[in-house]
Amino acid sequence: MFCRRLNGRNARGRWIVTHANRLILAHLWLAFGTFAAAAVLGAWQMWVRSPLPAPLAKPELYFISVTAHGTVMAYVVTTLFAMGFGYFVAETALEQPLRGRSAAWVGFWMVVFGLIVAAVPIFLGRASVLYTFYPPLTASPFYYAGVLLVVTGSWIWAGLMIWAMALWKRQRPGQAVPLAMFATVANAILWLWTTVGVGAELIFQLLPAALGRKSAMDVGLARTLFSWTLHSIVYFWLIPAYIGLYTLLPRVAGGRLYSDTMARVAFILFLIFSLPVGMHHLLMDPEHATGFKFLQVALTAMVVLPTLLTVFTVSASLEIAGRVSGGVGVFGWIPALPWHRPMMLGSGMALVALGLGGFGGLINMGYGMNAMVHNTSFVTAHFHLILGGATLIMYFVISYEIWPKLTGRAPSALGLLRGQLWLWFVGILVVTLPWHVLGIWGQPRRVATFDYSNPVVAAWTPWVTVSVVGAVLMLAAALLLLVNLMLMHGGRAVPDRQMHYAMPVNPRTRVPAALNGFALWNVIVAVIMLLSYGLPIGQFFWLNAPQPVIHQVSP
């Protein structure tokens, strides 16, 4: 069936992607198209919240906009990118055609259809639930059905990734799965685990309530199930970014990956420690005992291990590259790195944003400190640095790296690409750093308009106004991204369409079985999830608990 395309190999027998280009480009283009639309909404939201006179400044429109912006950015852009990039890795890292491409297309169209089904009620004002599934806010059943379709479509992707790796391993017993694919499958497995929480909430609580089948739902249980998803989803967004740092960046920098084993351990630890930790979103909630909050916060803190492993391994890989390029002295290797390359520049920016966002996260994670910034702009600033800063910048540069492989066309000049990265990076910092300050001063998140005649609120004016400027820069960067990607469909032809991943310093063909698959780690995740969520969820069913906090949907 593939013979007409030389089995994906060129005349010299080297692998070139030919089979899934349209599939991958469809995912990535839809991701970035919806991303740019959501960026327009984001910029308008900043404007409305500011004292500057904004058009259409109505609270109900603001909440519609927040719902659309959040749903697209958090669920649609990230999921589509992870899917598209995952298909790319499966073809290029495993060097074989993707199996089940028809199923992959079905998954894609499910996401498209789900997106439309969810978008219509949002813009009709029937789903202004702010993209987090927290009752008592309830939306039109179409909104929930749409989100469920997006998630179900992405499960097809997860299944295909796991299948592709299993087939590859069966054909090559004992051989080490390429790191990029190993990490992609880690993410697919993480995604399946992640979506169980929100999936259960949607199917058993929100949809029956929205359809009028249930007149009341337990808000505590709903919040607990959503917390299951809420932190691990962030790692689902981040893992493609980390794949870029581990498998693309060292090569672009002109060096090698410091350690393949450390990378595998880091991805395994991300899988384990991103799941049983969501209760740190419920620190102010009354329905859980302190011991479980403590346990999950302690497990949250352990994500420091894979994070520091990553910082160490990536820095060491870059140091190798810098010294190969002639850098000397303790820090001399840093300026010797090829900063003119978008992947290099963007990775540096992403790590800065990740560092700043990470420090904010430490504050949100601490019980006492969280109490001071709970539900303020500080929280919004934190997750915008992680998603808008670290994650999306890596998505941009990964796309800049793989687009020529997909289209066969190279960008004519790198200036526009770097310009886009700088605009976005400066923009995200100018938006989020004032939010941190405003949050500490008590500016609540998720509030549409403020009364700037109040002296306390009036003091926020300069900071809010500055962050509007940042939003404009980000919007410009979002639009420039589309231009840059578009230009890479024309441009000069690239001589080599083979995707090269970074080689480790010590290449190995074999690794311990446990670092080449996920059976053991899935068992460990199951055990830890049972320990950390078993009783907190079970108490809603088993214990004679006090009267639950319930929400009546319709009397």
Place this chain on the structure above:
Amino acid sequence: MSAEPEPQRADPVWRLAAGIAIMIIAAALFGFVVVPLAQPDVATIGPLTAICRAIGLRPISSTTARPVEPRAPPAVSQVTWTNSILAMIVAGDPQKGREVAEQCTTCHGEHGIVAETQAPDLAPAVIPNLAQLNRAALFKELSDYRSGSRKSDIMAPLAQSLSDRDVIDVIAYFAAPATSERGSLIDWSTPNGSIADLAERGLPGRHIPPCASCHNMGSGGPIGTPALVGQREAYLEQQLKLFKTGERGNDIYGSMREIADRLTDAEIVAAAKYYAAMQ
């Protein structure tokens, strides 16, 4: 290919797994045992209770017994929205309710819509329509009349004469059909103007939230919040004024008393007109 020997030991993996296990056990030990036992209240509640509370097997409450409240609680409302009450109020029989409702329709009109010609001796302008109210709102107000939380020389004795079953049935008769109860979050057709601003967007400068944030269909206000759309003008005006003076006080947390207190008399009149005119 590197000359490095293939790893012979499976150690790294097991060390990793063991490390994870040790970290989790240590975290659990701290969270469930060490930290609860280090709290000052262990002296009064005992170590076992402290640990059970940290696990969530015992509810957390203050360590000392609460003194018995000598006075009766303020009569705001005796209605609590437990699961059983919520289940109960949807279980009424509208057919039986129709018989009970015979004593209601004299004033409130057939199907809960007051006919303008009806009962002129009872000052009909201030008798509210019941038709568009949901079951929770009807249940709360009727229960408040029964318990004395809401005062009326006419309604209180009538409500007290009803049995629990009568209440459930009669609200089933008057309640709006379930399908119409989740309407649009936002009424797009609202006219502009200062009173529409107040009703739909509130006046943040004067700390007045929009009426629509609770009283619109499906807007997520407290359970038992009545719909205002199509309610009779004189009734709305009268009730806002009663809230303002505090003569009516069955609003939980005093939210309506506080809002009404911030409204001018002219705004009360205009708001009543606004909602009465809306269909």
